[in-house]
Amino acid sequence: MxxxxxxxxxxxxxxxxxxxxxxxxxxxxxxxxxxxxxxxxxxxxxxxxxxxxxxxxxxxxxxxxxxxxxxxxxxxxxxxxxxxxxxxxxxxxxxxxxxxxxxxxxxxxxxxxxxxxxxxxxxxxxxxxxxxxxxxxxxxxxVRQACSVLQPTVSHGPAPAGAMNVMPVLTEIGDRTGRYREGDSAHIITFSLFPMSPEDMSFLQDTLGAGPVQLTSRGYGTCRIVATGVRNVWSVQFYNAMDTIILDTLEICDIPAVAIAxxxxxxxxxxxxxxxxxxxxx
Missing domain, CATH: 3.30.1370.140 (HupH hydrogenase expression protein, C-terminal domain)
Structure with a gap:
């Protein structure tokens, strides 16, 4: 993976x-x-x-x-x-x-x-x-125009063989997206805080899908911000000088703050x- x-x-x-x-x-x-x-x-x-x-x-x-x-x-x-x-x-x-x-x-x-x-x-x-x-x-x-057509809810099938934590993560995403209102603080899911098997990550990727926006911020280090296929759910990844991911998160928010003036x-x-x-x- x-x-x-x-x-x-x-x-x-x-x-x-x-x-x-x-x-x-x-x-x-x-x-x-x-x-x-x-x-x-x-x-x-x-x-x-x-x-x-x-x-x-x-x-x-x-x-x-x-x-x-x-x-x-x-x-x-x-x-x-x-x-x-x-x-x-x-x-x-x-x-x-x-x-x-x-x-x-x-x-x-x-x-x-x-x-x-x-x-x-x-x-x-x-x-x-x-x-x-x-x-x-x-x-x-x-950016907002592109994201406005995304699906507002998360739908998925049963957990795949080898899954560990993907179903609780999807439940958390579904709950947070359902309650999110513009102006709310971002809710951040950090993958380094709990184990995710390759089957977990593949199922999560397939379930959320890829969205229509990619942003890269080069302020203090490099950050890649990618919309998923679900409205208000973003992949936010921070890289070190060796182009290795040092922080891998999902943010439930309007637009991640790292990209906003x-x-x-x-x-x-x-x-x-x-x-x-x-x-x-x-």
């Missing part, structure tokens, strides 16, 4: 790929000083739509609340140079992921170095770009974005 609760179902990994754990460092580490280069100075002079967008983003951050819907800024029709400058200015922050939506549409999500600012690209089944947005939100709306993040990001605008775009 593979380590950890979540493993990609056969044939589904390619459609739900995020940057692999241990991949090259994010943009912020590679091109931290791009805005101070002569190339950036020239781009800034001709990319006025970017200069106009930045204060609008800062204004949105100033009033955004963590528990409120976010605000979208459509940059699909921006010139290529503007969109490249936006990419360089926002950089790549801690959280990235994908969400599979209806009709074969995929939302590719990347948080900026300013937490609470997201780049969202929607592509069709053939990988063609349909729309390109900046979103100010605690989590992109596409907090209230203070919006205020900090507003200040940072206004400093960038003042230093390079005025």
């Amino acid at each position: 593979k380590a950890g609760f979540w493993v990609a179902p056969e044939g589904e990994d390619a459609a739900m790929t995020v940057m692999p754990i241990g991949a090259e460092p994010p943009l912020r580490a590679r091109k931290l000083n791009f805005l101070a280069t002569s190339t950036a100075e020239e781009m800034i002079r001709r990319c006025r739509r970017t200069a106009e967008l930045l204060p609008e983003l800062a204004d949105a951050l100033a009033v955004q609340m963590a528990d409120q819907p976010g605000r979208l800024f459509d940059i699909t029709d921006f010139p290529d140079d503007d969109r490249e400058l936006i990419t360089q200015t926002l950089g790549e922050g801690e959280v990235a992921g994908v969400a599979a939506l209806a009709g074969g549409i995929t939302a590719q999500m990347q948080e900026a170095v300013m937490a609470g600012v997201w780049r969202i690209r929607f592509t069709d089944a053939d990988g063609r770009l349909l729309a390109d947005y900046i979103e100010v939100a605690s989590i992109p709306a596409a 907090a209230e203070e993040d919006f205020r900090d990001s507003e200040v940072r974005l206004r400093e960038i605008e003042e230093a390079y775009f005025k």
Whole structure:
């Protein structure tokens, strides 16, 4: 058995790929000083739509609340140079992921170095770009949209041969999902606290299934967050520097907190974005 609760179902990994754990460092580490280069100075002079967008983003951050819907800024029709400058200015922050939506549409999500600012690209089944947005939100709306169609309850057959603890775990999941209400604290099931046989884990994986959202957070270490096929049930796995799972959990919650921008993040990001605008775009 593979380590950890979540493993990609056969044939589904390619459609739900995020940057692999241990991949090259994010943009912020590679091109931290791009805005101070002569190339950036020239781009800034001709990319006025970017200069106009930045204060609008800062204004949105100033009033955004963590528990409120976010605000979208459509940059699909921006010139290529503007969109490249936006990419360089926002950089790549801690959280990235994908969400599979209806009709074969995929939302590719990347948080900026300013937490609470997201780049969202929607592509069709053939990988063609349909729309390109900046979103100010605690989590992109596409995540909740993708999860809204998931089944609300857990159903399963009898325990398999060799099972030890999977039936009590499924009972706990069913009870907690049935009682969960938006805003409740997350209920966490930690697999390291009790023995689970390979038969247990396989039955649990098959019962819950794979959901439409994968997120990866690289804050303090690496964390992979994957929606199961049951609404409000998430696999949350933490990795060490050797890409080995050190904590394997299920969370019953709306969205796991490790992926969400907090209230203070919006205020900090507003200040940072206004400093960038003042230093390079005025």
